[in-house]
Amino acid sequence: xxxxxxxxxxxxxxxxxxxxxxxxxxxxxxIDSMGTSLQNMLILNQTIEYLEIECNMYVNTxxxxxxxxxxTGLSHNTSLQELSxxxxxxxTNNEQIRTFFNVISQKNHL
Numbered sequence: 001x002x003x004x005x006x007x008x009x010x011x012x013x014x015x016x017x018x019x020x021x022x023x024x025x026x027x028x029x030x031i032d033s034m035g036t037s038l039q040n041m042l043i044l045n046q047t048i049e050y051l052e053i054e055c056n057m058y059v060n061t062x063x064x065x066x067x068x069x070x071x072t073g074l075s076h077n078t079s080l081q082e083l084s085x086x087x088x089x090x091x092t093n094n095e096q097i098r099t100f101f102n103v104i105s106q107k108n109h110l
Contacts, residue, residue, distance in 0.1 A: 002034045009037035013044040020050040035066030042073030042080070052084040062087055067096040075103045080110055 005023055012018065041048075067087065074080070083104075087097065104110060 002031050005034050006037040009034070009041040012041045012048070015045050016047050019048060021048060022052040022054065024054040031063070031066070035063070035069030039069035039073035042070075043076040046077065046079045048077075049079055050082045051080060053086070054084075055086040064096045067100055071096070071100045071103050074100075074107070074110070078109070080107075083110060 002025065005025065008023065012021070038053075070085070074083070087100070
């Protein structure tokens with residue numbers, strides 16, 4: 001659930017050993033508070049090298065706030081080398097998607 005992901009991302013803010021993480025979100029929309037905890041984890045955790053956020057086909061909404069939080073976290077992270085994430089495209093988040101890909105394209109190690 002999103003609540004479990006929030007708790008996990010909060011715990012991983014102080015991680016110094018885990019280098020790879022795969023999280024599956026099922027049967028619900030991704031909520032803003034999950035994005036905030038993911039952002040904070042990416043900013044504070046400089047150990048994680050691989051992150052996969054898997055969403056099943058029922059997860060069809062990513063808010064602009066979530067995408068903005070993800071983008072901010074990625075822009076501050078220096079350890080992540082591989083990212084796999086599902087981002088459904090909609091008319092409401094086109095600008096955030098452009099910003100997201102701009103940040104990704106500027107990362108030397110990702």
